[in-house]
Amino acid sequence: MNLKSLSLIVMFSLFSIGSFAQANLLNAKSASEIGQKSLLDILITSDGPIPYGHINDNDVLFGIMVWENISLSEKANESYYFPIDEVEGNDQKSLFQVLLDGVKSGAITEVYDSSEFTNQRMLKDIESSFVKVDTTDIGIEYANAGEAIPAEYIDRTELRPSDVTDYRIKGLWYFDRNEGQLKYRLLGIAPVVVDIYTKGTAHENHVELFWIFFADARNVLYQNYAFNPKNPMNPINFDHLLNSRRFSATIYKADNQFGDRRIDDYIQGNDLQKLFEGERIRELIRNLEDDMWKY
Template sequence: MNWKKISTFIAFSAISLGSYAQANLLNARSADEIGIKDLAEIVAESEGPIPYGRVSDRDILFGMKVWETISLEEKVNAPYYFPTEAIAAEGRKSLFQVLIDGIKSGDLDEVYGDSDFKKKRTLKDLESAFTRIDTTDAGRDFYNAGEKIPDEYIVREELQPHHVKEYHIVGMWFFDRNQGELKYRLLGICPVVPDIYTLGSENENLVELFWVFYPGARELLFRNYAFNEKNPMKPINFDHMLNSRRFSASIYKTDNVYGDRRIDDYIQDNSMRQLLESERIKESIRNLEDDMWNY
């Protein structure tokens, strides 16, 4: 047992008791004891997320990468959207805020420009994507006159959790011959937001803000919790939610001979047919496991 890791986690827990406002609620003898976790819970959480098992390439009988959209307009995906403002009393933040705060603090550095995960992006690279600084008409008058623009004429706008429309994820479905079953491994996640320069206009242009290589974000997501509608006393960390696929998603792209061509590239201007094609791909993946056992 790693006691150094546990002691560090205990210190972290003591600092952030507000994050667990309902812990020890029924056993507390005074209000000050609410939020204090017992040693067993601290030890269990200090271990971090369950590590992925190693999968040898030669043990993968079949594998297919799929890209999916998690629409935040669907009620079942609400835990990834809310709260739109951090709830200090419970220490809860939306998934988007967790990712942004992780990037700003340096806890999350596995950030890339696309789902190929080849070109890394830094905080400096991203600032122009989620922050816009502009001046009012009165401020431009100062600028044209060669004078310093007063702060009250400078407008700073930053993307907020309520601006996120959906998430794109990429993962692999594969058949592991050692386990004899079909499995899924999440590889990346990306918030989709309106372009900061079209934000609030009639024709908002949705863009992929950045891609996070998921295995490098697991520790951060493990430490942050979403609201559990089925049992509010037991919040679920984002790592568990995503790995257990607690969301509704539709496939928009998959491995194919045309270079990972998107569904809406070959089925255009027909949302129903696009949805049916997405369901067809899902069904073909589900049938893979049954087909493996047919001789």
Template sequence: YGYVDDRDILWSKTTWEIVDLDERVNFPLYYPIDTNNIGSERRSLYDVLVKNIKNGNISEVYADSYFSEKRTLRDIEGSLVYSDTTDLGIEQFNAVGRVDPEYVRRFTLDAGDIEEWRIRGVWYLDKRQGELRYRLLAICPVANEARSKAFPDDGVDAKVELFWVWYPGAREILHKAKAFNRKNTSQPISFDHLLNSRRFNAIIYKDDNVQGDRGVADYINDNALMQLLESDRIKDQIRNIEIDLWNY
């Protein structure tokens, strides 16, 4: 990102948003989920992030959106992989004290398991440029934990935030990775361009406020429609800041 002096920021607001991958407009952030029958140049956003975290190209990975606790590769793999021993494996262990690999079930989260992305960003009014701008700060994949793949009949919604990536530290990687361009397949766009130009639909579920960044669901309970309307109200409030700038 380009340098912006603190003195040039007239107003700012931090928002947390949910990008629902069931919405058609957000499909470029979800697909492809089957990489066996597709070229190596096309990978999902989740696969790009996990691959580069594992090979060390992305190191700024955290447990939450406030960047208070850094996570290692070992911590992340604990969330993405679940191992379970079958009944025959338990019998073998009780008999001989060891378990053969064929008796160990291993479940790994993949791109198809991701249900939504959560992003944190800041809207700010640049008084030098005289316009409202957005800067993405962090991104997080959300999925049911890997254990739910071993016990799919539990019917428990174990949706968790897998990890938070400090977005400015991953921009170079995401600039090289390409997303599918439905309007012109010969000109794919980078994930960095897609995210920074906000070519997706998102719902605000939290913003910075005096109540300790209280989420929308904390003060509007069990009413999805009113939560959506509250999200739209916050969006309008942000949008009107720039409009009101030119009203004398």
């Protein structure tokens, strides 16, 4: 047996052990124990996400801020979209539901109206963005008569995971001179959803629901797992999924001589050229690392 074969066997063995331990399927003595976490899993989860290392500003030789769009219509991004419906006995949620539940519970507080992270918003400020309550004509008659409005005459509309079309992320590519390599730090994330006030109409509009400062959401994302289509027995937590850049994204804005002007502000009416411009920026970032080693 050669070294390569031995390495593969060890890798798959460790992979399988970790996979089955999470579900507790093979160790359960009764059906009620299926899905219960082992003590080892509980201890691992309690440690929280791997903390970011401290970076001194003087150690950053260059950096470029980049905004990207993650389209949920792409197959590579399915893990961020599903499941769109809650399934009994399954704790997995879509990324949108994870973020929304975190905001509602107060576990995520760094919520802003834009990627500049200057105007922080409270739950009461943004609740109308994902919940709409309407009163029917009959309900209005009850109100005008000074009577309590029966529940059947109140229409409550809430955004669902299926209403999310994209995610927008903001991050910094930078060259760390201590480690001599190009690195990426994710700074913010925003779900793009159907505007609840145009939902169901002929002219649905899509808006950024809110921007979350990513570091504040890491604990919540670490505790929730995405479906892994390659191995359903081994789900991946959202913190690892996003930090390892396991998604397909297109650049729609980056630092440039115009500040941080969007690509569609200076390239209009040509989607292919916009795509090429995003790839040009991506190639520029790659070349910056190569240039560091030439001088």
